[in-house]
Amino acid sequence: MRAIRRFTVRTVLPEPLKALGELAMNLRWSWEPEYQDLFASIDPQTWQDVGHDPVRLLGAVSPERLAELAHDPGFLRRLREAAADLEEYLTGDRWYQSLPDAPRAIAYFSPEFGITAVLPQYSGGLGILAGDHLKTASDLGVPIIGVGLLYHQGYFRQSLSREGWQQERYPVLDPHNMPLTLLREPDGSPATVRVGLSGGIDLLARIWKAQVGRVPLLLLDSDVEENEPYAREVTDRLYGGNSDHRLEQEMLLGIGGVRALRVYCRLTGHPEPEVYHTNEGHAGFLGLERIRELVDDGLTFEEALEAVRAGTVFTTHTPVPAGIDRFGRDQIERYFGGENEVASVPLHKVLELGAETYPGGDPNVFNMAVMGLRLAQRSNGVSTLHGHVSREMFNGLWPGFDAAEVPITSITNGVHASTWVDREVLGLAGMRFGRLLRNGEGDWDLVDQIPDHEIWAVRQRLRAQLVEEVRQRLYASWKQRGASDAELGWVDGVLDPDVLTIGFARRVPSYKRLTLMLRDKDRLRRLLLDEERPIQIVIAGKAHPADDGGKRLIQEMVRFTDSEDVRHRIVFLPDYDMAMAQRLIPGVDVWLNNPLRPLEACGTSGMKAALNGVLNVSILDGWWDEWFDGGNGWAIPSADGVEDPDHRDNLEATALYDLIEHTVAPRFYDRNDRGLPVRWIEMVRHTLRSLGPKVLASRMLKDYVTQLYTPAAWSARAMTADGCAGARALAAWKARVRAAWHEVRIDHVESSGTGETAEIGHALSLRALVSLGQLSPDDVDVQVVYGHVDEHDNLTDTRTESLKAVGQDDGGRYRYEGTVDLDRTGSFGYTVRVLPHHPLLASQAELGLVTLPPIPTGMTDGSALR
Ligand SMILES: *Cc1c(COP(=O)(O)O)cnc(C)c1O
Numbered sequence: 001m002r003a004i005r006r007f008t009v010r011t012v013l014p015e016p017l018k019a020l021g022e023l024a025m026n027l028r029w030s031w032e033p034e035y036q037d038l039f040a041s042i043d044p045q046t047w048q049d050v051g052h053d054p055v056r057l058l059g060a061v062s063p064e065r066l067a068e069l070a071h072d073p074g075f076l077r078r079l080r081e082a083a084a085d086l087e088e089y090l091t092g093d094r095w096y097q098s099l100p101d102a103p104r105a106i107a108y109f110s111p112e113f114g115i116t117a118v119l120p121q122y123s124g125g126l127g128i129l130a131g132d133h134l135k136t137a138s139d140l141g142v143p144i145i146g147v148g149l150l151y152h153q154g155y156f157r158q159s160l161s162r163e164g165w166q167q168e169r170y171p172v173l174d175p176h177n178m179p180l181t182l183l184r185e186p187d188g189s190p191a192t193v194r195v196g197l198s199g200g201i202d203l204l205a206r207i208w209k210a211q212v213g214r215v216p217l218l219l220l221d222s223d224v225e226e227n228e229p230y231a232r233e234v235t236d237r238l239y240g241g242n243s244d245h246r247l248e249q250e251m252l253l254g255i256g257g258v259r260a261l262r263v264y265c266r267l268t269g270h271p272e273p274e275v276y277h278t279n280e281g282h283a284g285f286l287g288l289e290r291i292r293e294l295v296d297d298g299l300t301f302e303e304a305l306e307a308v309r310a311g312t313v314f315t316t317h318t319p320v321p322a323g324i325d326r327f328g329r330d331q332i333e334r335y336f337g338g339e340n341e342v343a344s345v346p347l348h349k350v351l352e353l354g355a356e357t358y359p360g361g362d363p364n365v366f367n368m369a370v371m372g373l374r375l376a377q378r379s380n381g382v383s384t385l386h387g388h389v390s391r392e393m394f395n396g397l398w399p400g401f402d403a404a405e406v407p408i409t410s411i412t413n414g415v416h417a418s419t420w421v422d423r424e425v426l427g428l429a430g431m432r433f434g435r436l437l438r439n440g441e442g443d444w445d446l447v448d449q450i451p452d453h454e455i456w457a458v459r460q461r462l463r464a465q466l467v468e469e470v471r472q473r474l475y476a477s478w479k480q481r482g483a484s485d486a487e488l489g490w491v492d493g494v495l496d497p498d499v500l501t502i503g504f505a506r507r508v509p510s511y512k513r514l515t516l517m518l519r520d521k522d523r524l525r526r527l528l529l530d531e532e533r534p535i536q537i538v539i540a541g542k543a544h545p546a547d548d549g550g551k552r553l554i555q556e557m558v559r560f561t562d563s564e565d566v567r568h569r570i571v572f573l574p575d576y577d578m579a580m581a582q583r584l585i586p587g588v589d590v591w592l593n594n595p596l597r598p599l600e601a602c603g604t605s606g607m608k609a610a611l612n613g614v615l616n617v618s619i620l621d622g623w624w625d626e627w628f629d630g631g632n633g634w635a636i637p638s639a640d641g642v643e644d645p646d647h648r649d650n651l652e653a654t655a656l657y658d659l660i661e662h663t664v665a666p667r668f669y670d671r672n673d674r675g676l677p678v679r680w681i682e683m684v685r686h687t688l689r690s691l692g693p694k695v696l697a698s699r700m701l702k703d704y705v706t707q708l709y710t711p712a713a714w715s716a717r718a719m720t721a722d723g724c725a726g727a728r729a730l731a732a733w734k735a736r737v738r739a740a741w742h743e744v745r746i747d748h749v750e751s752s753g754t755g756e757t758a759e760i761g762h763a764l765s766l767r768a769l770v771s772l773g774q775l776s777p778d779d780v781d782v783q784v785v786y787g788h789v790d791e792h793d794n795l796t797d798t799r800t801e802s803l804k805a806v807g808q809d810d811g812g813r814y815r816y817e818g819t820v821d822l823d824r825t826g827s828f829g830y831t832v833r834v835l836p837h838h839p840l841l842a843s844q845a846e847l848g849l850v851t852l853p854p855i856p857t858g859m860t861d862g863s864a865l866r
Pocket of ligand 1: 123124125128505506507576577578581602603604605606608
């Protein structure tokens with residue numbers, strides 16, 4: 001019989017063990033090995049059985065054992081130490097506390113958070129990044145509040161059918177049995193928020209709080225009895241259901257999320273956020289809710305928009321147009337119009353924010369990324385290359401500007417060392433390397449002092465541990481696939497602790513090309529079975545449940561790994577999750593990544609590998625394009641520009657085989673007389689040293705704080721001080737400039753000082769005559785833009801210089817002057833342009849307005865200079 005309800009009866013801890021409760025409920029344990037040891041020592045077997053989950057452990061351990069521990073002086077001493085350590089961690093000053101004028105609080109919205117495997121509220125890199133962001137904020141003392149949804153079914157657990165087809169199982173989570181506390185009003189009733197949906201339905205949600213070190217994470221949950229059955233299911237699954245379902249989730253996340261923040265700050269006295277960071281477009285509706293608040297306080301929509309934009313940061317994560325969240329215009333009409341329309345945020349304004357108003361845009365579509373860009377004064381991609389791709393992709397929103405000037409910057413992702421570095425590696429150099437990684441700052445020369453044999457011993461141990469783990473997991477998988485013990489003797493001989501081990505694990509969207517290595521199966525077979533220099537490969541990854549294409553790729557892979565001749569050298573492990581990643585990545589020698597360039601926005605698993613001294617073999621995409629230096633791993637040559645995808649895959653697969661056969665494997669098996677692969681070890685050391693300081697999430701978060709959060713807070717303050725005087729003034733100014741812009745004209749440009757024989761070191765004097773109509777020189781910036789000229793007369797590598805207004809002619813036109821130093825040889829060209837100018841703009845492209853001279857330009861000497 002199946003139970004129709006389940007409860008969790010929480011244990012009552014004996015008084016001397018009370019501190020265990022707080023240690024279990026604060027997720028700091030998930031990145032503090034000492035706390036994990038303490039929990040493990042309570043009951044090692046149960047700790048295993050509950051999947052290293054402290055809350056479940058405390059629920060499962062017997063009262064007798066607890067009574068025993070309550071009188072165990074050694075245990076009590078360790079408990080006191082851990083509790084004191086946590087207290088110190090939660091209250092002491094950290095990096096952020098030394099910054100002047102930094103934001104009082106920052107809200108961080110994300111549809112998924114990967115904090116630990118026991119809180120399975122993530123599906124892949126986006127969520128893990130969000131988890132690492134919060135943990136690092138905690139470590140650095142950054143006052144972030146996370147906002148997300150609580151999905152009742154965690155991300156699915158994957159298994160395989162006998163035929164290798166992905167099977168999904170959704171574990172039903174019981175929030176009462178998780179490290180979550182329900183936010184309550186002073187009278188003890190659960191705190192709730194309401195969000196209106198289409199057809200006048202009110203969606204109610206309660207608010208759970210996970211405590212991630214110093215950082216609270218609020219998770220909204222629609223599974224409350226007051227909701228209609230249909231509404232209860234809004235937070236059922238991550239990325240499940242149809243498009244309406246997804247829209248409802250995103251409305252709850254964005255609109256409900258802001259409301260939950262308000263409740264949280266009211267109940268706890270936490271300062272209100274000054275900055276709102278939206279991790280990908282899904283949470284973008286948060287801007288609409290903040291506009292509503294300000295309009296209800298007396299601002300116009302446009303004024304409120306300025307105030308909201310100033311304090312909003314938007315991070316885009318996908319370079320694939322198909323990967324962007326888009327809704328039908330009709331859906332938005334149903335959900336934000338009709339009975340659910342609010343006067344302060346009228347439907348037509350909502351529609352305008354998400355409209356694809358650029359060439360090729362679809363008038364029937366509402367685009368969440370486009371809305372994200374319009375609602376945020378500051379936006380970024382997640383690697384240098386992705387920033388570049390994003391500026392090109394969204395260039396249409398800033399017509400008249402070159403892609404390079406599109407106001408989307410980039411901050412390259414990072415990973416949280418304490419979560420992702422194996423304890424063996426943290427222990428290098430007598431723990432000094434671990435301290436370096438965990439503090440993020442210190443002397444990286446330390447890495448050069450770690451002796452070869454110490455590095456190699458750690459790599460050997462990690463590989464041996466992985467081999468054990470793989471055998472156990474493979475055995476369990478085969479049992480699950482219906483094999484009997486008698487058929488599984490061979491599993492004990494799977495993988496060899498001395499063979500070069502390659503890892504490949506990630507989600508299975510097609511651009512990540514799980515099966516690229518299978519392009520030439522015979523060649524792969526030869527690499528695996530090579531007599532002298534064999535390789536072995538461990539593979540894992542989940543396909544989205546609705547993605548049959550991805551499941552076919554998994555099946556193709558599993559069928560290959562099932563073949564009797566190679567199954568001891570290549571395995572597919574089902575159910576990739578954080579716990580597996582934490583074991584798998586450190587245990588391999590090489591981490592392989594072969595996405596279709598440039599579709600991997602950043603990628604973070606390779607960063608985890610680097611921090612563990614694992615060498616990357618990767619296509620030059622995402623972060624690897626930026627930080628591969630020729631010696632810290634290998635680049636798989638990519639066939640960029642080859643149009644036929646099949647041909648391109650063949651070329652890149654061949655390049656991969658060649659690289660492994662001729663370079664990677666020989667390097668690994670090249671041993672000195674003491675059996676050490678000294679050149680390999682040198683690459684490991686170089687990887688740790690060159691990539692260590694860069695790939696840390698502490699570097700990433702400091703970049704966010706200094707480059708985006710703090711400027712955003714300052715803008716927001718400038719906008720909201722004195723009853724939002726700044727926002728009112730900026731909105732009025734923008735309206736005036738937009739209305740008058742059609743009158744702005746560049747009437748004449750001339751230059752002198754070079755003649756036919758321009759030479760380096762000469763200066764070019766420029767004069768321009770500009771009509772500004774109703775505007776004045778204070779409203780604009782008149783610039784010369786100069787640089788090299790390509791064969792189509794386009795300027796490249798441009799620089800800009802503002803010209804000075806020096807007077808007016810009789811017709812009221814303004815005379816502008818300036819000089820440009822010719823400090824580069826080669827073809828040279830320039831143009832002049834007029835841009836709106838206001839101190840509260842974050843970028844000169846912000847309004848999308850620019851006036852250029854008519855073509856051909858008014859250059860008097862005309863010639864490109866040589
Ligand atoms: C790090 C991680 C990812 C992201 O890996 P990519 O290579 O960036 O796709 C996905 N899933 C899990 C479980 C991870 O630990």
